[in-house]
Every structure is written in C-alpha cells, then in structure tokens.
Amino acid sequence: MNKVKVAVLGSGNIGTDLMLKLRRSEILELTTVIGIDPNSDGLRMAREFGFETIDTGIKGFLEKPELADIVFDATSAKAHIRHAKLLRDSRKQVLDLTPAAVGPFVVPSVNISEHLDADNINLITCGGQATIPIVHAINRVQQVEYAEIVATISSKSAGPGTRANIDEFTQTTARGIEKIGGAKKGKAIIILNPAEPPIIMRDTIHVLLEDQLVDEERIITSVNEMAAQVQTYVPGYRLRQQPFFDGNRVTVFIEVEGAGDYLPKYSGNLDIMTAASVKVAEEWAKHKISKVSLI
C-alpha cells in the first residue's frame, strides 16, 4: 500500500515525540522534520534517522512542498496562525497541536469522520483529548446537562507555554467539552502536582445528567467501549475504576500513561496529544487513499 507523506513542523519535545511515533505508522511516511535550530535534539535525531531536515522553518519547507501532503504543527499558537495560512495556500492538510484553534476541534474517537477533508484541525488540549471522549460516551446515552473535568498533571510535564497561559487551557477545554463532548455546559480545572517521582496524568470527569432517572448499565457499557476505543491509539489510557453514580451525578476516573517514546511515561498529557494527532492523520491518509482508488 502506498503511504501518505507527512512532515513535522517543530523540533522540540512534541515534534520529536511525533517523529518517533510516525516511524511506526504503517500508513504515514514521515519524510521531513522542520525546525529553526540545526543544533536542536529533534533535528539531530531526524538526521540520524535519515529524514530530510529543514532548519529554516516554514519558508524552507514551502520551497519543497512535494515533501509532504500532511503537516503536523508542533510550534506555538502565534506561529501557527501564520503557518496555517501559508500551508492552506499550498494545499496541505494540517494538524494543529498548538492552542491556536484556527481549524475545528477534533477528538479522533468522537468526531474524526466529520473532518476527513478538513485542511486544518485543532487537537484542543491534553485535558480535552483525555476527557471529551468520556463526556461524549455518557452524552450518547443520556443528555449531559453539565460536565466538569479536573486534569492533574505532573509539574515536570507542564511547559512554560502552558504555565504562562493557563487560562487558555481551562477555557479551551471547557469549550471542547460543550462543542464536541455534547454537554450543555462545560468547565475545566487544571492542577499541577510537583511530587517526585512525577505522577502520571489523571483526569476526573464529573457529570450531571439532565434526567434524574439514570441508566447506569448503559452508561457503564458506553464508557468502557469508549475507553477501549481511545486505547487503540493511546495504549496507556485507562479507567481507574468503574464509573460512580450518585443520583443524576456520574464520576469517572481515568489515568493516561505515556508510551515513553521521546517524552517520559508520566507525561501522558503530552503523549495523548501526539498520539491523537497521529490517529487523525492516519484517518486522513486512509481517506485520501480510498478516494484515489475509487477514481
């Protein structure tokens, strides 16, 4: 089967983790890693693996646009706004791992089928990728009136960007819970825990259902099915226990252990972002290939 060519824009931690994940893909062919610092760890590794490396940023890539059809942007929100326009003009499909949110929100286990032809999608936040599937899983059984998520991550896995713009996390995640999770109202809380050794990412999803009569059995089944589906692309995603019920209130506890590719295993929050973006790109690639074979 022909693989679809992809490039990673950004050679920091996220870009490097993506590179390691993409090497395993059976349907995506990583050709190029784009950075701005030839001495960065990411570009050095990319050269060792034999990928094309570009150290002049987006400009260098646009000189050789045939290198990839799909681009992962793991730079910053500010840079992405510029990249999005340039990449759209050169007809690339773009996965935005920054908080820029130029394109629609996508959680692969929930709404990827609606965005197979999108030219730019946004991965929301790590907390969103971890919790929105559960909100959706409950909401597809019974209408969720209110969903609130609490993401607890190790201090070491929260980078300076997240720290300086912490409101961006809570506000964007809350929007995702409503728009993609289906809750009428969403709220998000993030807590940083400095314990050593670092804790793995934990998320708690608290939900109030519209109806007082709760179909516990169907909700448990739906949540477990969803967890299994997320596990297909984030192997370290698991329910810590079965959902708790209290009247019309449901609580679900999950944890996300990273695959430990480039980022340490405790940073499941970063892993779920890179893993989800690879999943979306694979779905895009399958869709592209199926369109070609139909013609």
Place this chain on the structure above:
Amino acid sequence: MEAFRDVLITEVALRDGSHAIRHQFTVDQVVAVAKGLDEANVPYIEVSHGDGLGGSSLQYGLSLTNEMELIEAAASVVKNAKIAVLLLPGIGTMPELKEAASLGAKMARIATHVTEADVSPQHISLAKELGLETVGFLMMSHMAPTAKLVEQAKLMESYGADTVYVVDSAGALLPHQVKERVRALKDALTVNVGFHAHNNLSLAMANTLAAIEEGATRIDGSIRCLGAGAGNTQTEVLVSVLDKLGIQTGIDIYKMMDIAENIVAPILEKPQEITKDSLVLGYAGVYSSFLLHAQRASERFGIDSRDILIELGKRNVVGGQEDMILDVAAELANTK
C-alpha cells in the same frame, strides 16, 4: 478615620469559611458579617468561593449563591474596609477577576501551590492593571524547603505582587518552621510578607505570633475560626492578644467579639473544634478543605477518614485534588 496599624489583618471567614459550611453562604449572612467587620474597622475582608473565584464546582462543592453576588453585596455595605478576592490559576480565570473588580473588589490574592508560582504572572499583572492591591499566596508552604519558597516568592514579587504570603494550608507548620520561612522572605523580598495559618495542630496563634515576630505585617484570621479544617487564627482572639502585646491592628475588640458571638456563631453548622479529622489534616500535612470531603468518602466506603487523609498525605496530594479523596477511599475499600 484612618487608624494606625502595625499589622494589617485580612478576615477570611467569608472565603475560607465557605469550606466549613459547604459553600452555602447567603447574601444576608455575607452582608451582616461584612457590615459588622467594617464597623469594627477590619481593613480587608475576603469574599469568594472557598477555592477562589470560579471554585463553584462538583469537584469542590457548588456555591448556594453566586460568589459575584456575594462580592457585590459585601462591597456595597462596607465604608472603609476593602473587599479581597482569592483566585487560583487553573481554577479561576481572568474574566472572573475582571468581573469581581467591576463589582467592587479592591484586593486580589493570587494563589498557587508553593512550587508553582510561574502559573500566576498573567493574573498578577491583570490585578495590577485593574488597580487592585495584589497578593501572591504560596499555598501548602510546608511542602517545600525554605530555599524553594524564597525562589517562588521572588517570582511573585517579580510579577508585581505587593505582598507575598506564607500559607500554611494544611496547618502543618510548627512555630520554628514559620519563623525560618518568614525570616527568609523578609531577608529576600522588598515587598510585604504575610502569613496565613490553620489551627489543625492548635498552633495557629503561636505560628501567627512567630510570623509577626519575624516581620510579617499582613496576617489572616477567621472570626470564630470560621475556616477550613479547624479554622484559621481566630481573629477576635488574635486582635486581643496583639493588643496585649502592644501591637496595633486598629480593630475594635469588643465589636469583634459581638460579631463572633451574635452573627458568626449561628452560621456555623457546629462549633469549630479540633476533631480527630482536623488534627490528622495537620499531622499528615493535607489541604484543610479536604475535611468534609474525606468524611463523606469515609461514610460511603466504610473506611476510617483518618486512613484516607494519611494516605493522601503519603501521596503528596496538593490543594485542589479533592477528586483523589474518592479515588483513594475506593482503592482502600477494595484492598480491605
């Protein structure tokens, strides 16, 4: 009338006390307390959900009354006192701080875990832009060595905080540890240093006096101990003790006693005392607002609430992680 004050007291009952009454404050209660405190010449009165702006949640407890209504009501009845609000970045957001300021809040206290000050620069800058007096609030100060505390306090100072507090959220610090911390901040900072105590080990007063001795000039108290866990340094007692020491707070002692007795005592569901659970909070170094949540989990799973709290302490759980209480209780129940 501007009284002379050696130490500036912030009364936290209408914020920290929210935990003790499961966030059920009414407008009438807040108006009565704020009006009384203002008449007693208390300089700062904090009003917010117990977990700060935006804290009303399933995680921490839903507020009976929207905190913005409470802030507005308090601000409308005080003549001299300034209304303060608490904000924990990660829970509360900048739009909520703007709203509180527009409703009359004059002081913002931006709180982070003791090692995580760098989540606060946006909120501290915004507070300053809004013209609010701004406090950096380093919670769970017992969990970090003094050198770390100093480093984090300097960050808050660099973001523009006018005051930085050593916050003993778990009521776990001992007097010599408070002295060491306050002294180190006094030496390292040019801004004011404050101290916030909890009485879980019956040390709130002793710790507060130790802090003042080392140069803290901003002090928190909760009238009738209306605060999380066993409450804070009891404000009416503190101002009496300080008066005997010749330290001026500018606060009317008799009026404080009357408010405590006639207005605040009836708000409490039961008198504040050091129960076995609040004692364990201090002993294990666990966030004081975990108290009622741990008691509910204890009933639900048939596990001793002390075992839950001790286990949470072992796991270095930080403020805000109330979801860990159910999780740990369920885990303990499964292994029993």
